Amino acid sequence: MSEHTHHHHGDHGNHDRSGLAEQLTLDAAVLGGYLDQATEWAAGLAPENPGVIVDAGSGSGVGTLALARRFPAARIVALDVSTEMLRHTRHAAQEQGLAGRLDTVEADLNEAWPEIGAADLIWAASSLHELADPERSMREMHAGLNPGGLLVVLEMDSLPSFLPDPASAVRPAESGLEVRLHAALATMGWNSYPDWRAGLEKAGFDMIEQRSFRTVARATPELTARYARAFLRRIHTALGDVASAGDLAALGRLLADDGDESLTTRTDLAARGSRTAWAALKR
Secondary structure, eight states, rough: OOOOOOOTTTTTSSSHHHHHHHHHHHHHHHHHHHHHHHHHHHHHHHSSSEEEEETTOOTTTTHHHHHHOOTSSSEEEESOOHHHHHHHHHHHHHHTOGGGGGGEEEEOTTTTTOOOOOOEEEEEEEEESSSHHHHHHHHHHHTTTTEEEEEEEEEEOOOOOSSSOOOOOOOGGGHHHHHHHHHHHHHHHTTTTTHHHHHHHHHTTTEEEEEEEEOOOOOOHHHHHHHHHHHHHHHHHHHHTHHHHHHHEEEHHHSSSSSSSSGGGOOOOOOOEEEEEEEEEOO
16 A cells, blocks of 8 residues: 555644544544444454553544443553643543543554554554555554454544435535535545555454444534534635635535524534444454
């Protein structure tokens, strides 16, 4: 796998991290139902009673704490390049009574896998495709697991959507808007990743299973609107030179503080998203 562009809404390097932490937290609050499904799935494939679990590219720590809840006897190690993200993770762990089982390690996985000891489970959610050399990182993860250890890689199938289904859209300017915006972002490399199966096998893993986890939000309209604003505000900045003038204008009306199209006044939003996960075993 050659070096590739890896910008997406969870990119830790190119955006304001305080805003990113808020967005990742909102993503979990609105679309985080997949975490319960995915960690339960991982628990059925991982070694019995794993002692050490590593969250590689832990971001705001939502997945880290989901792992801590799913595996109550495990030591959880959160790895991230961002000091602020790790601080956010520690604060959330303290609030949830999980700080006693958490270690945070600041590490740039583009440099080398940190010396943290062997793990029984490594969790890499929306992080592997951000690395300059994922093949090298997968080899390092393989080396960093105990025999019988499990690596779980998760990626977004597509960027989150919020507007009503195009078939039922009552605002013509919004019909197909998110599809076009996501396509424009794809030309910039956002959320770009391969099928990881071949790379995992090349790194020495045995593939076990691949699954998709689809989520439709059950959050309040207010929380859904907050998440939509956080996400669309970030892509609005990125799309300035790529999206059409009409789509940028429509996006601007969504982000306005008031008006019929403003997200702040909408009750017809429905957040939707899905993830694909690969599970691979070190023999």
